[in-house]
Amino acid sequence: MTWVGRPRRTVPEQTSSEAKTSSLTPVSSMRTFWGLMRAYWFSDRWKEAWTLTLVIALLTALSSKAGVWFAVALGELGNSIAFLHDAANTHPLQTILTNAGILVLLVVLKDAGFTGVRTLVSATLHRKWRGWLNSQFNQALLDGNHTHFHAQHGSAAGGIVAPDNIDQRIQESIKDMTGGAIGLAMGVLGVATSLYFIGENLIGSSVEVKGLEFLGGYGTAVLAFLAVAIYVPLNTWIAVKLGRLLERLNVRMQQAEGSYRSELITFLRRSFHVAASHGEGVQKSMHDRLYVDIDKTWGRLNVVNTSYASFELIYNFVGARIVAFAPGLLSFIHNRLDYKGYITGSEMVAQLIGQCSWFIHVMPAIATLRANSQRVTELANAIENVQHPREFYQQTGRSDFSYATQNPVFGLTIQKLELAHQGEDATPFVSAANLRFRRGEWTFLKGESGSGKTSLIKAINGLWPYGRGTIVFPEGVTNFYAAQEVKLQQVSLKQLVCLPGSENDHSDTQVASALHKAGLGDFIEHLADESREGKIWDQVLSGGQKQKLVVARIILQQPGLLFLDEATGALDPEGKIAFHQAIKDNCPNVTVISVMHEVVPPRSLSGEEFYHSVVAIADSVATKKPLAPSLPRELTTILAQPPRPTEDKWLRFRRMKQK
Structure with missing residues (x-):
């Protein structure tokens, strides 16, 4: 699923009686x-x-x-x-x-x-x-x-x-x-x-x-x-x-x-x-x-x-x-x-x-x-x-999220956030006292499987039901949520790239340019087609191509906030680098918060870091700090490769250095 948000506005809280009469x-x-x-x-x-x-x-x-x-x-x-x-x-x-x-x-x-x-x-x-x-x-x-x-x-x-x-x-x-x-x-x-x-x-x-x-x-x-x-x-x-x-x-x-x-x-x-x-x-x-x-x-x-x-x-x-x-x-x-x-x-x-x-x-x-x-x-x-989702979820648990906006200079701010499951007395499984994401900052979100990384991103976007906290968005900035699984509707290729807007919002030239920059230039001539060789685009495109299509959307939409929830899972190491590089080159001021399976985030072909900071979730607490000093490129490459059954990664690295 890929979800693109709209600019958020501060909405005054409503009482129960007001909600019933105004909805x-x-x-x-x-x-x-x-x-x-x-x-x-x-x-x-x-x-x-x-x-x-x-x-x-x-x-x-x-x-x-x-x-x-x-x-x-x-x-x-x-x-x-x-x-x-x-x-x-x-x-x-x-x-x-x-x-x-x-x-x-x-x-x-x-x-x-x-x-x-x-x-x-x-x-x-x-x-x-x-x-x-x-x-x-x-x-x-x-x-x-x-x-x-x-x-x-x-x-x-x-x-x-x-x-x-x-x-x-x-x-x-x-x-x-x-x-x-x-x-x-x-x-x-x-x-x-x-x-x-x-x-x-x-x-x-x-x-x-x-x-x-x-x-x-x-x-x-x-x-x-x-x-x-x-x-x-x-x-x-x-x-x-x-x-x-x-x-x-x-x-x-x-x-x-x-x-x-x-x-x-x-x-x-x-x-x-x-x-x-x-x-x-x-x-x-x-x-x-x-x-x-x-x-x-x-x-x-x-x-x-x-x-x-x-x-x-x-x-x-x-x-x-x-x-x-x-x-x-x-x-x-x-x-x-x-x-x-x-x-x-x-x-x-x-x-x-x-x-x-x-x-x-x-x-x-x-x-x-x-x-x-x-x-x-x-x-x-x-x-x-x-x-009124907040009142709806409060009937079966604690739901006290509030959303506001602030000057774009201050970026995205998260305060006193606690995520829980259903039930009034449910124990929070993720908490964050204060997280701030500056404009143009790239943050890598890591933690053990099941620690709540995806839940944290959902909560920021108003898609997690239970918990509490305050999320303050930069005013007038759109956000884009890209998940690992991409489902494509049965519409033309141009419409798929232009989502969530209309295909009339962008010219064919703009859409073709976005596809080319995302690595899907071979499909430019099929912009008006809803299918190819009798198959809809969801069947035509592979998992990796679908994720490249997401890159084309990002380049075309130019969001201010980008949430990547394992959005590169179907790509090989070279594809992941190309994915990030396309965003880096075409969306210079975007704030990125990303969840990946990798131990360390990918780096560019020249060895430069894409990410500036890391949010680690350990013992149910999310903390943010600058990314650790860059490891040697050779070590980063070895750590990203699957280990052989009888060979230790560090041993392979030492042998490489000796050569």
């Missing part, structure tokens, strides 16, 4: 279910959202009205078939064909016209809403606060759990949630319009029912509404019970699949190391163990889904073939309702049951919607919680 992010309004659902319609894209919504509402109303026409046409067709041989029917075949043709036209109008166009418009709304949410979460995560970094540092012990599988939440959860929400909203609207149009028709065609004369001419309509009111809610209660189980299993399935996918992604990134260590067996057992969780959850989910599908099939049959035909049966038997009226009324009741059963039909979608929305709102809450 507004692009997802601040999406921390609850309903806040998430309505955010798009009250955003700067409200015209787009409401226009598509109103078109969908209009098409839904027309589709419901067409359902009434369909029921009437079906009654006409059934009646013409029933009275096919009636003597009064002078044109029986023509009547049947006419009614059948009208029925087919209505089906085409309803399904291909109103419903089909509504599907296209709703898919457009789905695409627009999802794209807007995706941009909002990306903007919130990739801000100057490094929210993406802090959000992953929650602690279960402190009651703040970091969101797992953030990529899955942004992509899959948002996609499924927006699609499910639009479908459910159309279902609710369909119920409302169907109740209006079908209810109006049922009341208008209602007749008296024997034994229920007190209802007058509203007898069959009352029975129809009563049948729907009893049948649908009873079965909805059953659907809710099954839906809650589906919701829990869907959440568990997402978590299991996300963990498995994350491990696969991690494995592909370290594929070489697995192959070199012959670790395929261990990796396979890990994959098998993670997939067991998917398989078990999937098995339970299949059982519940199958049970729900069976329940829905039985519900649909009973509703459409028994319940729908019951309300008008008595009136038809007692000849108060003709066959046409009976068929038409029964078909309308069946349509009303179907529309009012949207909750049952989409319960699996509701379960998925609730599961997805929960994961999205959890991410929104995690983003909001870390807008």
Whole structure:
């Protein structure tokens, strides 16, 4: 990772109440279910959202009205078939064909016209809403606060759990949630319009029912509404019970699949190391163990889904073939309702049951919607919680870092710094009473492995969570953090060199010059390319070339503070010298703080020291002093070489001197 900082400014401390009221992010309004659902319609894209919504509402109303026409046409067709041989029917075949043709036209109008166009418009709304949410979460995560970094540092012990599988939440959860929400909203609207149009028709065609004369001419309509009111809610209660189980299993399935996918992604990134260590067996057992969780959850989910599908099939049959035909049966038997009226009324009741059963039909979608929305709102809450990192980390440990600026003449100052791990009473593993780094000074940071060298650099850059201390930056100076592992985004070579700024910030000539000075002149002609020979730059460039690319960035950006965290680990001794020499020649006033594995820092080919001072970490204390007098060049070269199994370095040096 290579991180380039911005000029730091002194920011006044905020109280907890002020922080809560002032921290507004692009997802601040999406921390609850309903806040998430309505955010798009009250955003700067409200015209787009409401226009598509109103078109969908209009098409839904027309589709419901067409359902009434369909029921009437079906009654006409059934009646013409029933009275096919009636003597009064002078044109029986023509009547049947006419009614059948009208029925087919209505089906085409309803399904291909109103419903089909509504599907296209709703898919457009789905695409627009999802794209807007995706941009909002990306903007919130990739801000100057490094929210993406802090959000992953929650602690279960402190009651703040970091969101797992953030990529899955942004992509899959948002996609499924927006699609499910639009479908459910159309279902609710369909119920409302169907109740209006079908209810109006049922009341208008209602007749008296024997034994229920007190209802007058509203007898069959009352029975129809009563049948729907009893049948649908009873079965909805059953659907809710099954839906809650589906919701829990869907959440568990997402978590299991996300963990498995994350491990696969991690494995592909370290594929070489697995192959070199012959670790395929261990990796396979890990994959098998993670997939067991998917398989078990999937098995339970299949059982519940199958049970729900069976329940829905039985519900649909009973509703459409028994319940729908019951309300008008008595009136038809007692000849108060003709066959046409009976068929038409029964078909309308069946349509009303179907529309009012949207909750049952989409319960699996509701379960998925609730599961997805929960994961999205959890991410929104995690983003909001870390807008003030100091207060966030203070909930699980001691975090009292303060950052300020001073006149650039005084350089970088560190005072009373203590680094610790999580927990209020954690013992500091690194402490520094007072460290000062002058402008243009190069400092070599050394200490045993695990002593806290990298942690110290992270803390200076505001990327270490626990501890205390004051870091005072030179005002108006940018800083550049280069680590050993360099990951390159899938963008053009010019953009990779210009990061973190835009490729428009520098001319091609400037970028080409930086690449040439860094030792990558062979790639100048490919500045506009995002790939080479079918491979992205992260795959094209070797580890050493990637670190030379970092040098090109440094030369181009001209930072005032440069932090090298084992940034030359992939280079040979000559490459390390060239790395430092390029920075020395092209960034004369830069302040460098560097961590390396070497016992002594590299020197130039002429024998001059690159570094002026050394910060040593011993017994958890960091102290700074001038670099020791230069050793003979021959000794420095020998010490930097790996020893032979049976030969001492000092003995080799003595033999060289004798020669």
